[in-house]
Amino acid sequence: MAVTKTEPINGSTTKTSAPPSSSSSPSMSLKSDLLSTLSLRSLKLKTKQQELLIQSWYPLGRIIGGTLYPxxxxxxxxxxxxxxxxxxxxxxxxxxxxxxxxxxxxxxxxxxxxxxxxxxxxxxxxxxxxxxxxxxxxxxxxxxxxxxxxxxxxxxxxxxxxxxxxxxxxxxxxxxxxxxxxxxxxxxxxxxxxxxxxxxxxxxxxxxxxxxxxxxxxxxxxxxxxxxxxxxxxxxxxxxxxxxxxxxxxxxxxxxxxxxxxxxxxxxxxxxxxxxxxxxxxxxxxxxxxxxxxxxxxxxxxxxxxxxxxxxxxxxxxxxxxxxxxxxxxxxxxxxxxxxxxxxxxxxxxxxxxxxxxxxxxxxxxxxxxxxxxxxxxxxxxxxxxxxxxxxxxxxxxxxxxxxATIKNLTMLLRTKSKVSQTGSTKGSGGGKASSKALLDQSQPFQRNGAIALLFGAFYLLSRYAIHCTWVTSEAYSSPSIVLAARGAHGNRVIFDDYREAYYWLRQNTPPEAKVMSWWDYGYQITAMGNRTVIVDNNTWNNTHIATVGRAMSSYEDEAYEIMRSLDVNYVLVVFGGVTGYSSDDINKFLWMVRIGGGVFPVIKEPDYLVNGEYRVDKGAAPKMLNCLMYKLSYYRFGELVTEYGKPPGLEDAESNLGYFDVAAHSPFGRTSPRSEGSPSMELQGILLTGCCSNLLVANRRCKLAPNSTSFAFRRKSSSPKAQTNLKLDHIQQSCNNSASTAGALAQDYPSLSSPSYGCEDVSSYYDSVRGLKGKALKKKLHSVISKHHSLSYKEVWDALKFLDAANVDRPQASSRIIEIYSLRAVSKNLAGKPNGWNREHLWPRSYGLNGGPSLTDLHNIRPADVNVNSSRGNKYYGECREKSIQCLKPANKEASPDTETDKERWAPPTQVRGDIARAIMYMAVCYGLQQPGGLNLHLSDSPSFEHREMGLLSTLLKWNEVDPPSREEKLRNDRVCKFYQHNRNPFVDHPEYASLIWKPVTPSHQSFHFPARKELMK
Incomplete structure (x- = not known):
C-alpha cells in the first residue's frame, strides 16, 4: 500500500501507511453479512435502549424502531x-x-x-x-x-x-x-x-x-x-x-x-x-x-x-x-x-x-x-x-x-405377487383362460424389473441432487460476501480481502467523527466495520437522500463539492474494478445513480451520459460522463497502469483534473495480479478513498490557493442537524480577496424579477434599532421592524411556496418538486391542492387566532405539507409526547417522517426541521403579538389555548431553537421572502439568540424532554 494522506482536522497533514483498499463492490443482493452487520449493531443498540441510529443517514439519523423489523x-x-x-x-x-x-x-x-x-x-x-x-x-x-x-x-x-x-x-x-x-x-x-x-x-x-x-x-x-x-x-x-x-x-x-x-x-x-x-x-x-x-x-x-x-x-x-x-x-x-x-x-x-x-x-x-x-x-x-x-x-x-407418490407406486408393484403363482396349477382352467394367464405370468417379471430400474434411477437422480447441493453450498454460499474468492488459471483459490482491509483503514486512519459518502451498497459495512458515519446505507428508507448522493456522483466536480459540503462530508469511497474486470464496481452501476438522482433532481438527465443511446466509459464517452465526479475518481491514476503486455497504459490520467479532492488512500499499481492464499500482500487496484473538503479546497473554482497550501487551515462551523457547513479559510490567496470564502456556498439562482432593493436585504442594518434590548422591549421593537410588510393573496401563496420550498434550493425555478415539511419528501409541484398531493400548512394554526389579512398568508408561517399528514396534525400544538405515554404514535402518520410523533394534544415534526418550525412560531408571536387595536395578540405558552390565542409549547420551542440552529436552506428562504415577496425577515433565523432574550428559559412542570444535543449526536 502506498503512503497516503488523510484529511487533516486542524489543517495539518498526516502521512500514514494504510493497508490495501478494495476493488470490488459487495453484491447488491442482501447476502449473508450485508444485513448481518447492521442487524447485530441494531441488536446491541436495542439492548442499550438507544432509539436513534446516528451513525447512518447523516445528518438525518435513522429511527431504528420505525425502519426495522424487530x-x-x-x-x-x-x-x-x-x-x-x-x-x-x-x-x-x-x-x-x-x-x-x-x-x-x-x-x-x-x-x-x-x-x-x-x-x-x-x-x-x-x-x-x-x-x-x-x-x-x-x-x-x-x-x-x-x-x-x-x-x-x-x-x-x-x-x-x-x-x-x-x-x-x-x-x-x-x-x-x-x-x-x-x-x-x-x-x-x-x-x-x-x-x-x-x-x-x-x-x-x-x-x-x-x-x-x-x-x-x-x-x-x-x-x-x-x-x-x-x-x-x-x-x-x-x-x-x-x-x-x-x-x-x-x-x-x-x-x-x-x-x-x-x-x-x-x-x-x-x-x-x-x-x-x-x-x-x-x-x-x-x-x-x-x-x-x-x-x-x-x-x-x-x-x-x-x-x-x-x-x-x-x-x-x-x-x-x-x-x-x-x-x-x-x-x-x-x-x-x-x-x-x-x-x-x-x-x-x-x-x-x-x-x-x-x-x-x-x-x-x-x-x-x-x-x-x-x-x-x-x-x-x-x-x-x-x-x-x-x-x-x-x-x-x-x-x-x-x-x-412415485416410490410408493413402484414399491407396491414390487410387492404384488403373481395371481398365477398364488393359485398354482389351477384345475379345470380352459385353453383361452390358460393362455391369458400365461401372458400375465410372462409380463410380471418385466414390470418388476422396470420398477426396480425406475427406483434405482430415482435414487441416482436424488443422489446427484445431493452432490449438486453440496457443491453449490461449498462454492457459492460458504464464503462471506465481504471476502471474495475466485479460481486462478491453475485452479488455485484466490482471495480478495480488500473490503475488510479498507474498512480497517477507515477505522484506524480517519477521525471518529468523520463522515464518509459512498453509494448505499456499502453503508452497513462502513458503519459496522469501519465505525464511521455514513450518508446513506442499505436501508434505503429515504429516496431523496440517496438521490442527493447520486446527484453528487454524477455532477461536475465543483457542483459535487458544494453538495458534499452541505452534507458535511469528509471522505468519499469509490469502488473501481477496472484492473480485474470486476463487474459490480461503481462505474458499472453508475447509470443507476444517474436515474435515481434524476428521479428527484430533474437537472440530472440520463441522455447526457449516453452516446447515441449507448453507455460508454472509454474515451468515447459523453462529455458529461468524462467530467463527472464518479468518472474522475474511478480512473484516478489509471493512466500509469499497464493492463496488458505490449499494449499502451490505461486511460488518460484523471488525477490532474481533481481540483477539489485530495487522495486519502488507494491501492498501488505496481502489479495487477491479486494475491493467492498465504501471500503476504494485496495489490488489487480497488477502493479509492478521497478526502473531501480538505486543506486543498476552496469553494470557488476560479480561486486557487498558494503553492504552500498545506499551511492554510480551515475550521467548520457546526449548524443544524442538516449539517449545512459554512467553510471559512483562515488564510486565502490575495487574488481571491474576500469573495471565495462564502460565495460558492451561497450560490443562488434567483428568479428574474424586476424588484427594487429593500431595507430587509441589508441584514447588518436591519436590526440596528434593537441592539442592546431584551425582554418585552426587544419584542416590541422587533414587532415594529417586521410587522409592516407586503401581504400576498391566498392564491399567490401557491406559487410562492413552489419557489421558496423547491427541492433544488440553488435553482428553485428549474426544480419540478417541493419538499414537504413533515414528511421531508420531494413531490411534484403539480400536486398542489390535489387530494393525494400537498397543501398549505399553517405552522401557527388558523384556529389559534389567525382571522385573515396578512397573518393568514404570511410566508414565514406557511409550508408545503402532505395532505394526509396535514390533516393528521390538525391544530395540535408543538411538543414531544409525554414520557411513558401510552397514546404516543410514532411516526405521527404513515406518510410522515419516521422521527415524528404525536398524541392527543401534541405534535413533534421531524428532528431536522424542529428548529425551523420553532423560529417560525416565534416570528408569529412577535409579528402579531402586541395587544393593540386590530392586533391579533398572539402569545407563546407552556399551557397553550386557542381561546387565548396561545401557541406552544414555549419550553419545547426554545429547546428546538437551541439544538437546531438555522441551516443554509432556512437562511436562503428567509432571504427570498425578504427580497421577492413580503420584504421583511424572520429575526430568529438571523439571530436565534433573540429567543432567549425575549422569553427566558421556561422549565415545564409536566414535560420531560429527550432531544439529543449536537455533541451527543456526534458521539
Missing part, C-alpha cells in the same frame, strides 16, 4: 438471555452466527409435518430432506447469515402449516396458532405481505369452487382477526392492515366470509328456495355496492394508501424501471434467469410439474393450497430473483409429493 433481533436476544440464564457462557455474536442454522433445522421439522398434512408421512420425510440441502434456502440459512430471511422462512412455512391444519380440522386452537405464527412473520420480514394475500386468495378459490365449510370459516376468521391485531403492535407496520391497499384483499375476503355465513343462516331460516334466491340477489348487490363505495371513498380520501412500488413491480416487472429506479437498481430485484433456477433447484425443476400432476389427481383443501402456493411463488420468483427463497419450500413440498 423479529430477528428480538429472537436473538431471547435466545441469548435464555442461554445465559441456563449458565451457558455464550457471546451475542455467537448466537447471531448460529441463529439461521438453528431455524433452518426447525424449518425441516415444519416441512415434515406440512408434507404429512398435505399428502402422507413419506412426502413429509422427503420434503424435510429436500429443503435441508436445497441451495435456494441454504443461501440464507448458513452460519453467519444473520438476516431477516433466516427466521422468516421458518415463520412463513409454520404459518402456512398451522393454517392448513386449522382448515383440515376446524380447530380453534390451530386457527389461533396460525395467527401467532403470522405475527412472528410480520415482526421478522416484509414478505408477510405474501401471506396476507395468498391466504385470502386461497379462501376465495374455495368459496368459488363450492368448498366453503365451517372449518374454513373458523380458520380464516381466527387467523385474520387476531393476526391483524397482533401485527398492528409492530411499529414498522402500524395500521397498514386497515389503511394499505396491499392488505385490502384480506379485509375484503373477511367481509365476504361473513356474507357467506349470513346467507347460509338465512337459507336455513327461510327454507324456501325462491325466497332465498331473491334475497341472495339483493344481498349480493348491496354487499358489492357498499364495498365498492367504501373502497372508492377510502382511496379518494387518502385513508387507503395505494400499492407500494415493490408491489407494483411484482405485477408489472417493468414498473420499477420506469417509475422507481432505486428498486430496479438492486440486483436481487431483477428477473430470474433460467440458469438461476437450475443452480438453486436442479432436479426439483422437473419434479415440480410431476408433483402438481399428483396434486390435481387428488384435490383436497390442503392440496389446493400447496398448488396455489407453488404456482404463485414460482411466478414471483421469475419476476424477482430474490423470491426464489419464498418459492423454495413450495418447490420442495410439491417435489416431495412427486417422489413419495
Amino acid at each position: 423479529g430477528l433481533m428480538v429472537t436473538a436476544a431471547i435466545m441469548y438471555w435464555g442461554l445465559r440464564f441456563l449458565r451457558f457462557a455464550v457471546h451475542i455474536r455467537e448466537v447471531c452466527v448460529l441463529t439461521a442454522p438453528f431455524f433452518a433445522s426447525n424449518t425441516t421439522l415444519v416441512a415434515y409435518f406440512f408434507g404429512k398434512e398435505i399428502w402422507d408421512s413419506g412426502a413429509g420425510l422427503v420434503a424435510a430432506i429436500l429443503i435441508a440441502i436445497c441451495p435456494g434456502y441454504i443461501s440464507r440459512s448458513v452460519a453467519g447469515s444473520y438476516d431477516n430471511e433466516g427466521v422468516a422462512i421458518f415463520a412463513l412455512l409454520l404459518t402456512f402449516y398451522m393454517f392448513v391444519k386449522a382448515v383440515n380440522t376446524g380447530s380453534l386452537a390451530w386457527g389461533l396458532a396460525s395467527a401467532f405464527g403470522y405475527f412472528y412473520m410480520v415482526s421478522a420480514w416484509g414478505g408477510y405481505v405474501f401471506i396476507i394475500n395468498l391466504i385470502p386468495l386461497y379462501v376465495l378459490v374455495l368459496l368459488i369452487t363450492g368448498r366453503y365449510s365451517m372449518r374454513l370459516y373458523v380458520a380464516y376468521n381466527c387467523m385474520y382477526v387476531l393476526g391483524m391485531l397482533l401485527a398492528m403492535q409492530i411499529r414498522f407496520v402500524g395500521f397498514q392492515h386497515v389503511q394499505s391497499g396491499e392488505h385490502m384483499a384480506a379485509m375484503g375476503v373477511f367481509f365476504l366470509m361473513q356474507v357467506f355465513y349470513f346467507l347460509g343462516w338465512v337459507n336455513h331460516l327461510l327454507n324456501d328456495k325462491k325466497k332465498f334466491e331473491a334475497f341472495l340477489r339483493i344481498s349480493v348487490t348491496c354487499a358489492v355496492g357498499v364495498g365498492a363505495i367504501a373502497l372508492g371513498v377510502g382511496t379518494a380520501s387518502g385513508y387507503i394508501s395505494p400499492w407500494t412500488g415493490r408491489f407494483y413491480s411484482l405485477l408489472d416487472p417493468t414498473y420499477a424501471k420506469d417509475h422507481i429506479p432505486i428498486i430496479a437498481s438492486v440486483s436481487e430485484h431483477q428477473p430470474t434467469a433460467w440458469s438461476s433456477f437450475m443452480f438453486d433447484f436442479q432436479i426439483l425443476l422437473f419434479l415440480f410439474p410431476a408433483g402438481l400432476y399428483f396434486c390435481f389427481k387428488r384435490l383436497t383443501d390442503a392440496t389446493i393450497f400447496i398448488v396455489m402456493y407453488g404456482l404463485t411463488s414460482m411466478y414471483f420468483a421469475g419476476v424477482m430473483v430474490r423470491l426464489i427463497l419464498v418459492a423454495t419450500p413450495a418447490v420442495c413440498l410439491i417435489s416431495a409429493i412427486a417422489v413419495s
Whole structure:
C-alpha cells in the first residue's frame, strides 16, 4: 500500500501507511453479512435502549424502531438471555452466527409435518430432506447469515402449516396458532405481505369452487382477526392492515366470509328456495355496492394508501424501471434467469410439474393450497430473483409429493405377487383362460424389473441432487460476501480481502467523527466495520437522500463539492474494478445513480451520459460522463497502469483534473495480479478513498490557493442537524480577496424579477434599532421592524411556496418538486391542492387566532405539507409526547417522517426541521403579538389555548431553537421572502439568540424532554 494522506482536522497533514483498499463492490443482493452487520449493531443498540441510529443517514439519523423489523433481533436476544440464564457462557455474536442454522433445522421439522398434512408421512420425510440441502434456502440459512430471511422462512412455512391444519380440522386452537405464527412473520420480514394475500386468495378459490365449510370459516376468521391485531403492535407496520391497499384483499375476503355465513343462516331460516334466491340477489348487490363505495371513498380520501412500488413491480416487472429506479437498481430485484433456477433447484425443476400432476389427481383443501402456493411463488420468483427463497419450500413440498407418490407406486408393484403363482396349477382352467394367464405370468417379471430400474434411477437422480447441493453450498454460499474468492488459471483459490482491509483503514486512519459518502451498497459495512458515519446505507428508507448522493456522483466536480459540503462530508469511497474486470464496481452501476438522482433532481438527465443511446466509459464517452465526479475518481491514476503486455497504459490520467479532492488512500499499481492464499500482500487496484473538503479546497473554482497550501487551515462551523457547513479559510490567496470564502456556498439562482432593493436585504442594518434590548422591549421593537410588510393573496401563496420550498434550493425555478415539511419528501409541484398531493400548512394554526389579512398568508408561517399528514396534525400544538405515554404514535402518520410523533394534544415534526418550525412560531408571536387595536395578540405558552390565542409549547420551542440552529436552506428562504415577496425577515433565523432574550428559559412542570444535543449526536 502506498503512503497516503488523510484529511487533516486542524489543517495539518498526516502521512500514514494504510493497508490495501478494495476493488470490488459487495453484491447488491442482501447476502449473508450485508444485513448481518447492521442487524447485530441494531441488536446491541436495542439492548442499550438507544432509539436513534446516528451513525447512518447523516445528518438525518435513522429511527431504528420505525425502519426495522424487530423479529430477528428480538429472537436473538431471547435466545441469548435464555442461554445465559441456563449458565451457558455464550457471546451475542455467537448466537447471531448460529441463529439461521438453528431455524433452518426447525424449518425441516415444519416441512415434515406440512408434507404429512398435505399428502402422507413419506412426502413429509422427503420434503424435510429436500429443503435441508436445497441451495435456494441454504443461501440464507448458513452460519453467519444473520438476516431477516433466516427466521422468516421458518415463520412463513409454520404459518402456512398451522393454517392448513386449522382448515383440515376446524380447530380453534390451530386457527389461533396460525395467527401467532403470522405475527412472528410480520415482526421478522416484509414478505408477510405474501401471506396476507395468498391466504385470502386461497379462501376465495374455495368459496368459488363450492368448498366453503365451517372449518374454513373458523380458520380464516381466527387467523385474520387476531393476526391483524397482533401485527398492528409492530411499529414498522402500524395500521397498514386497515389503511394499505396491499392488505385490502384480506379485509375484503373477511367481509365476504361473513356474507357467506349470513346467507347460509338465512337459507336455513327461510327454507324456501325462491325466497332465498331473491334475497341472495339483493344481498349480493348491496354487499358489492357498499364495498365498492367504501373502497372508492377510502382511496379518494387518502385513508387507503395505494400499492407500494415493490408491489407494483411484482405485477408489472417493468414498473420499477420506469417509475422507481432505486428498486430496479438492486440486483436481487431483477428477473430470474433460467440458469438461476437450475443452480438453486436442479432436479426439483422437473419434479415440480410431476408433483402438481399428483396434486390435481387428488384435490383436497390442503392440496389446493400447496398448488396455489407453488404456482404463485414460482411466478414471483421469475419476476424477482430474490423470491426464489419464498418459492423454495413450495418447490420442495410439491417435489416431495412427486417422489413419495412415485416410490410408493413402484414399491407396491414390487410387492404384488403373481395371481398365477398364488393359485398354482389351477384345475379345470380352459385353453383361452390358460393362455391369458400365461401372458400375465410372462409380463410380471418385466414390470418388476422396470420398477426396480425406475427406483434405482430415482435414487441416482436424488443422489446427484445431493452432490449438486453440496457443491453449490461449498462454492457459492460458504464464503462471506465481504471476502471474495475466485479460481486462478491453475485452479488455485484466490482471495480478495480488500473490503475488510479498507474498512480497517477507515477505522484506524480517519477521525471518529468523520463522515464518509459512498453509494448505499456499502453503508452497513462502513458503519459496522469501519465505525464511521455514513450518508446513506442499505436501508434505503429515504429516496431523496440517496438521490442527493447520486446527484453528487454524477455532477461536475465543483457542483459535487458544494453538495458534499452541505452534507458535511469528509471522505468519499469509490469502488473501481477496472484492473480485474470486476463487474459490480461503481462505474458499472453508475447509470443507476444517474436515474435515481434524476428521479428527484430533474437537472440530472440520463441522455447526457449516453452516446447515441449507448453507455460508454472509454474515451468515447459523453462529455458529461468524462467530467463527472464518479468518472474522475474511478480512473484516478489509471493512466500509469499497464493492463496488458505490449499494449499502451490505461486511460488518460484523471488525477490532474481533481481540483477539489485530495487522495486519502488507494491501492498501488505496481502489479495487477491479486494475491493467492498465504501471500503476504494485496495489490488489487480497488477502493479509492478521497478526502473531501480538505486543506486543498476552496469553494470557488476560479480561486486557487498558494503553492504552500498545506499551511492554510480551515475550521467548520457546526449548524443544524442538516449539517449545512459554512467553510471559512483562515488564510486565502490575495487574488481571491474576500469573495471565495462564502460565495460558492451561497450560490443562488434567483428568479428574474424586476424588484427594487429593500431595507430587509441589508441584514447588518436591519436590526440596528434593537441592539442592546431584551425582554418585552426587544419584542416590541422587533414587532415594529417586521410587522409592516407586503401581504400576498391566498392564491399567490401557491406559487410562492413552489419557489421558496423547491427541492433544488440553488435553482428553485428549474426544480419540478417541493419538499414537504413533515414528511421531508420531494413531490411534484403539480400536486398542489390535489387530494393525494400537498397543501398549505399553517405552522401557527388558523384556529389559534389567525382571522385573515396578512397573518393568514404570511410566508414565514406557511409550508408545503402532505395532505394526509396535514390533516393528521390538525391544530395540535408543538411538543414531544409525554414520557411513558401510552397514546404516543410514532411516526405521527404513515406518510410522515419516521422521527415524528404525536398524541392527543401534541405534535413533534421531524428532528431536522424542529428548529425551523420553532423560529417560525416565534416570528408569529412577535409579528402579531402586541395587544393593540386590530392586533391579533398572539402569545407563546407552556399551557397553550386557542381561546387565548396561545401557541406552544414555549419550553419545547426554545429547546428546538437551541439544538437546531438555522441551516443554509432556512437562511436562503428567509432571504427570498425578504427580497421577492413580503420584504421583511424572520429575526430568529438571523439571530436565534433573540429567543432567549425575549422569553427566558421556561422549565415545564409536566414535560420531560429527550432531544439529543449536537455533541451527543456526534458521539
